[in-house]
Amino acid sequence: MSKRPFLGWFASPSILIAFGIAASFLAIVQFSLRAHIPGALDPGGFTLDNFTTLWKTVYGKAFVTTVLLCWWTALFTLLIGYPLAYAMVRAKSARLRSAILLISLTPLFLGEIVRTYSWMIVLGNRGFLNATLMQLGVIDRPLDLMFTMTGVVIALVHFTLPIVVVMLAAALSHIDRNLERAATSLGAGRIRCFLTVTLPLSIPGIVTATSTAFAWTFSAFATPQMIGGGKVQTISTLVYQVGFASFNFPLAASLSLVGLLFTIAVLALFNTGIHRLERIGAH
Amino acid sequence: MLTEISAIAPQDTGEDTAVQIDGVSKSFSGTVALEPIRLKVRRGEFLTLLGPSGCGKTTLLNLIAGFLEADEGELFIDHDLVTQVPPHQRKIGIVFQNYALFPHMSVAQNVAYGLRTRRVPKAETAERVREALALVKLEDFADRRPRQLSGGQQQRVALARALVIRPRVLLLDEPFSALDRNLRSAMQVELREIQSRLGLTTVFVTHDQSEALSMSDRIAVMSRGRIRQIGTPSQIYDRPENHFVSTFVGDANLFAATLLEKTDATASLDIGTTRLSLATFQEELPEPGPVTLFVRPEQCSLTDPDQPGAIAATVALSVYQGSYAELHLDCSVAENGRVMLRVPASEAMEPGTDVGIALPERGPAIYTTTERET
Incomplete structure (x- = not known):
């Protein structure tokens, strides 16, 4: 039983990858502790200056923007994803179920650049959305969607929806249908049944999906870069700007590192939240 | 066939009918699950639907509960036509095979659920929950979570939860199949005692013929979506009307x-x-x-x-x-x-x-x- 002859072979690719990640991670840590010499690509001597620089308002603002972006994206993804996931799990016809699954998964297959360009076409001043709304007479001036937080959130919601739908659907499908039937037999109508049984029991799934959405959005780059167009500065776009526009690799490295630690902290917070909720809603 | 049975059961006339199933049938995407069924459940009676899996007994139970809609026919509970009434308005108690206790609620909250949906005042709810838990001998477990209880205890909570709403009919969907043998017979006796003490009309679904013989007032033996014979356990055992009943029971x-x-x-x-x-x-x-x-x-x-x-x-x-x-x-x-x-x-x-x-x-x-x- 204890002898698994192929384990070594199966594990070797992952060890190789893990080694690569560890090496690049060490490189970033090393870079973050080196001084920046303007005009030179090679870093200078060891210093902690990069981290003190991060206390500047620009960088602080990027953190705040990123967190806000993640928060709004997670919230709206949840509000749209939950009904979708619910419909997917509960739809009686198998065809409808697979249609919902397919529609909610397409963003994953589109590729980031194609998807983001499409959104630029939709969100622009004379884009699909504004043109339609103006034609219909709902608005008389185009809404500012490009280069705004709203626009970035819309595109990010689309980007995050697949994982949230899939995770929520998994959580919802694990809820015993007999629980809802029991609630119904005890006199609960549809809404009460949902609020008192289905929703509380799906809370662990909601928390997991939300925290994943949070991390997913946190690392998004192309969408805030292209739709935000420099007006919506997140940590990842800032890293790009500092690193590849100013060639300040040490500062970019320390920014990445702090961003990473920040994500870990947020996810850890979610995790404790899950454990607490699981104690309430555990199966 | 029904006329023959009424001849065997002389007390049939004049008895009050709690559930009347009048030509109810059901198909699932072209496959017939239940042929038109005629069945009367007398008030206070313990009636068992017995049959192999796929015989339509669970479909019939779900039709009575309202979880499924009948293709045709009519269903009466206490002489009210309920064919179109949604399940939450049928006032029926159900005990499921896996008990289906709400895991995020305490035992007391589980039992109180059906009273809260009916907006029973708090003091009365507390009193009735206490009574129901006393009935199943679980007074001391009110604050526990369902998963902290044994299988038999969970089943009793499920029973208390179904009984506390004073249902017009109690439906039991193979409630003993998850219990081990000793506990099963103890629970069978206990359930039967409570049921006859309350005079509660009960429809019990099982595939276990010995369970059906030992617990029922009457048994309806089903196969292929039809009732093949209905009668007291001894009528079913001693005078099976057809080949199927003779081999399925005993x-x-x-x-x-x-x-x-x-x-x-x-x-x-x-x-x-x-x-x-x-x-x-x-x-x-x-x-x-x-x-x-x-x-x-x-x-x-x-x-x-x-x-x-x-x-x-x-x-x-x-x-x-x-x-x-x-x-x-x-x-x-x-x-x-x-x-x-x-x-x-x-x-x-x-x-x-x-x-x-x-x-x-x-x-x-x-x-x-x-x-x-x-």
Whole structure:
């Protein structure tokens, strides 16, 4: 039983990858502790200056923007994803179920650049959305969607929806249908049944999906870069700007590192939240 | 068929009907799950729907509960037409196979759920929850979570939760199948006690024939979406009306025979080379020709192989069962080649012994051979 002859072979690719990640991670840590010499690509001597620089308002603002972006994206993804996931799990016809699954998964297959360009076409001043709304007479001036937080959130919601739908659907499908039937037999109508049984029991799934959405959005780059167009500065776009526009690799490295630690902290917070909720809603 | 049954059950007239099923049927995407069913459940009665899986018993239960909509026919509960009434307005108590207790609520909250949906005042709710938990002897577990309880305790919570709303009908969907054997019989007794004390109309679904025989006032044996026989446990066991019921409920020995002649009370038939004259309980015998003769193991007895009227057989296997032994006999005229008899353990015989099987003069039933089905 204890002898698994192929384990070594199966594990070797992952060890190789893990080694690569560890090496690049060490490189970033090393870079973050080196001084920046303007005009030179090679870093200078060891210093902690990069981290003190991060206390500047620009960088602080990027953190705040990123967190806000993640928060709004997670919230709206949840509000749209939950009904979708619910419909997917509960739809009686198998065809409808697979249609919902397919529609909610397409963003994953589109590729980031194609998807983001499409959104630029939709969100622009004379884009699909504004043109339609103006034609219909709902608005008389185009809404500012490009280069705004709203626009970035819309595109990010689309980007995050697949994982949230899939995770929520998994959580919802694990809820015993007999629980809802029991609630119904005890006199609960549809809404009460949902609020008192289905929703509380799906809370662990909601928390997991939300925290994943949070991390997913946190690392998004192309969408805030292209739709935000420099007006919506997140940590990842800032890293790009500092690193590849100013060639300040040490500062970019320390920014990445702090961003990473920040994500870990947020996810850890979610995790404790899950454990607490699981104690309430555990199966 | 129903008219025959009413003749057997003389107290049928004048009794109050709690549930009336009037030609209700159900198909799932073209497959018939339930043929039009007619069934009356009397008030206070414990009625069991018994049948193999896929026979439509659970479909019928779900139709009564309102989880499924009938394709046609009408359903009455307490003389109210409820065919179109959604389940949450039917005032029915259900105990599920897996109990379906709300895991995120305490025992007391589980039991109180049906009262809260009905906006029963708080003080009354607390009182009724306490009463219901006392009824199932779980007063001390009110604050526990369902998963902190044993299977039997969870089942009692499920029962208390269903009873506290004072349902018009209690539906039980194979509630004992998840319990181990000892606990199961204890819970069966307890449930039956509570049910008869409250005089609660109960519809019980099971595939376990011994459970059905021991618990029910009446049993409806189902197969292939139809009720094949309905009657008291002893009617079902002693006077099965057809081939299916005879083999599904209890052990049966079946012989291939030829019906030669029938009169009002007796039938003469050939089993292999043996000619017999039998009296049966059946009101209607099949036409002369190939038939199946059905005899319970306890109605058969062992005799000398040379005895007139005895059917020749050979002992194939003797299975010790404690107080008795099961003798499995090879018999060429039995439908599946085997006959089973129970004898006192001390009279068990060695395999290979030639014996004779003596059939009783009263009791066996004769069915048309074509009627055989699962």
